[in-house]
Amino acid sequence: MDLKSNHASPVLADPPPLSKSRLGGVHTSLLPYSTPGAAFPGSLYLTIPRKKNVLDDVRSSSWLDAMKASSPPHRKITKDVNNESSRSSSWLDAMKASSPPHRKITKDVNNESGATDADISYHTWMVKYPSALTSFEQISNYAKGKRIALFLDYDGTLSPIVDNPDCAFMSDAMRAAVKKVAKHFPTAIISGRSHDKVYEFVKLNELYYAGSHGMDIMAPVIQTINDDQRNCFKSTDKKGKAVNLFQPAAEFLPMIREVFKLLVESTKDIEGAIVEDNKFCVSVHYRNVDEKSWPAVLQCVHEILKDYPRLHLTHGRKVLEVRPTINWDKGRAVTFLLESLGLSNCEDVLPIYIGDDRTDEDAFKVLREGNQGYGILVSAEPKDSNAFYSLRDPSEVMEFLKSLVIWRKSSAL
């Protein structure tokens, strides 16, 4: 692994240009569905028309504001007071839109099957993102003769979304399924949580873990670290085995510590607000906050971030996430792990990434753009995504993992 050329100092660096071979177009056998007559020339496939949703508008206006106001052009909270109110309202809209209300039962009187509008739109959406369970044969056919590398998000993927982030336990059945799948395929958890916290939930030594949205990776020692490989150092895992620790945002640690304390202090009077320490990131949860107080939560975060231009804000499922502005995300973590595992640039490797949240899109995108493997979005609501397939909820994720094991065992006979 050449850490120097690929990974040294991701701080404030621009993404490396994709090589021509990686932009060579999506291999049709990777596509779960085909559009009659559609061609995917190399220069076009990155612009597959996307359905627009509310979040796209909100996101792009927020990002655009931030990009215009800042240099280098990374997402960033700026001190431009003129943009402040419009940005806040964009963020508030995004906070609302990122938390879709429970499905309304709106029976169409002309619809004798009893399907609700939500059911119909979900099934329409699934034409574009077919179920990875019903498409299992197609996936396994493509995987024949290949080595699968599995990447799993945690919250909302292996554990159901719950009100208290400290109680997002995975079931024993899910743990058993993950343990079994990891016996057959190299498996990594890539989470927004801190490395230690996600390990505490999963408690499986046979996995690789990347915490803080991939900014805290414990990788196997396949390549030795050279002196000049920044942010990568030797350590030991829970079992005392030698590992390489890669922490591309290491220099941000004191800043994040400071911001965490400030956020705890400033939100302490907002009922239901929870500030979570994710080591290289801070999560500000508003799931349990009365909607009337969401602007107050946002105000606290914006006020603090004004003084930290090297940090930026993203949002997930009823959570605002403060992150270092570095060119590193779950997608780059996947690439890093594949390299660490000696599985990058191998024709016979099929990475599969399963995740439910916005930050997982970075990983889906890397797989799609690199024509490398499959992203599987976990969602019970139609959502625009870079994934190829979908699963409805963690219970379907578990079924999928079990199916992989059964398939691998039967194909080994």
Ligand SMILES: O=P(O)(O)OC[C@H]1O[C@H](O[C@H]2O[C@H](CO)[C@@H](O)[C@H](O)[C@H]2O)[C@H](O)[C@@H](O)[C@@H]1O
């Ligand atoms: O990348 P992930 O592993 O999916 O982590 C993303 C965030 O997940 C957690 O928050 C989410 O799950 C909580 C428990 O179900 C839920 O209460 C919260 O509303 C969700 O946003 C975690 O607590 C965050 O720190 C992660 O950033």
